[in-house]
Amino acid sequence: MRHFILGALALVLLAGCATPPPPEPGSAASKIVVMGKFKGIAVGAIRVARENGFLTAKVQLSNITSSNQTMYYRFAWLGADGFPVGDEETWKVLSLYANQATFLPAIANLPQAADFRLEVKTP
Amino acid sequence: MRAWIGMIGLLCAFGASAAPKIAVTDLAYEARVEEYIHQVSASNNFQASSHHASGASNYSEYESRTSYIEQTELRKFSGDIKGEILKSRQFQLVQGTPYTADAKGDVYDVIKRIKAGNFKGADYVLFGTLSDIDFTQDINALDHTNSYSAVLGLTLVADFSLINTRTYEITSAFTAMGEGQDTKLVNSRDVRVSLNRPRVVKEVSKALGADVARQLAEQLGGGYQDPGQPPLRNNLPRDEAPKILR
Numbered sequence: 001m002r003h004f005i006l007g008a009l010a011l012v013l014l015a016g017c018a019t020p021p022p023p024e025p026g027s028a029a030s031k032i033v034v035m036g037k038f039k040g041i042a043v044g045a046i047r048v049a050r051e052n053g054f055l056t057a058k059v060q061l062s063n064i065t066s067s068n069q070t071m072y073y074r075f076a077w078l079g080a081d082g083f084p085v086g087d088e089e090t091w092k093v094l095s096l097y098a099n100q101a102t103f104l105p106a107i108a109n110l111p112q113a114a115d116f117r118l119e120v121k122t123p
Numbered sequence: 124m125r126a127w128i129g130m131i132g133l134l135c136a137f138g139a140s141a142a143p144k145i146a147v148t149d150l151a152y153e154a155r156v157e158e159y160i161h162q163v164s165a166s167n168n169f170q171a172s173s174h175h176a177s178g179a180s181n182y183s184e185y186e187s188r189t190s191y192i193e194q195t196e197l198r199k200f201s202g203d204i205k206g207e208i209l210k211s212r213q214f215q216l217v218q219g220t221p222y223t224a225d226a227k228g229d230v231y232d233v234i235k236r237i238k239a240g241n242f243k244g245a246d247y248v249l250f251g252t253l254s255d256i257d258f259t260q261d262i263n264a265l266d267h268t269n270s271y272s273a274v275l276g277l278t279l280v281a282d283f284s285l286i287n288t289r290t291y292e293i294t295s296a297f298t299a300m301g302e303g304q305d306t307k308l309v310n311s312r313d314v315r316v317s318l319n320r321p322r323v324v325k326e327v328s329k330a331l332g333a334d335v336a337r338q339l340a341e342q343l344g345g346g347y348q349d350p351g352q353p354p355l356r357n358n359l360p361r362d363e364a365p366k367i368l369r
Contacts, residue, residue, distance in 0.1 A: 053359025
């Protein structure tokens, strides 16, 4: 009995150490790349469409804290082969008031872009 | 038995996928030809001796003016039209019987020509008629210089109809234009300037072919596109409906 309890405890501890499973491909979380720290802001649904030949994205962001938040972001546009197309974007700053929800729009810089990643971080 | 059914099915599939056959006529046109003949003959004969003298003079004049309308086809400008149609890969080309001087009947009566079997094997006939053709030659002075620019230009406009040889339905119809010009800078010391006429003709042919292909694609909806969707005007990828990722 004692061995069993110890074994169960060890299993629980090991499960706590395991890394979280990778996001499902094609989900909103799979498009977000957190660079270091990203706290206080939640990423919601993402709308992806091809309009007039260019890939467009709208990302829902909400400040889940009761204080103002600042975040840095940039989009990385990828071709059909998964490699980046065009030049790297510069980092941009977005301020979110307390409990504010907003949409972050973006248009690919080249028509070859077929996928994207949103790189985010908070200071 | 099964093998036979399979083979017949394959043949049917091949037949359905083959591009329709098209015959391109040369540009039909009508020209008024005038002939003017003026013939004058005069002879004078005079004989004289010491006792006798005789003379005769003869004069005759013949004048005639005839004019008739000649119908024929302009053979110079259809090569690039055929080339551009081949490039579009929408049709297979078939050579029709050209309209020659021996041909009886009206060059414009395309239905009679189709019925007479001039375009054997063709599903469609691209029938072109010449609307206007004009050579222009100008010499323009260039300001503040002692040079001139000599320009030889040719403009050709033709009217086209794409006719179904079975139902005589006009699938598309348009007017296409070809333009070309040769320009040379001329100085007062230049004795003789000859402008490059063949190059102008080639340019006109090329421009006409491109215009015909463009308008055909516009009216028939371009290469391999589904009939329900609008044709693409550029090389951008087709729009996709929005997806919401969660």
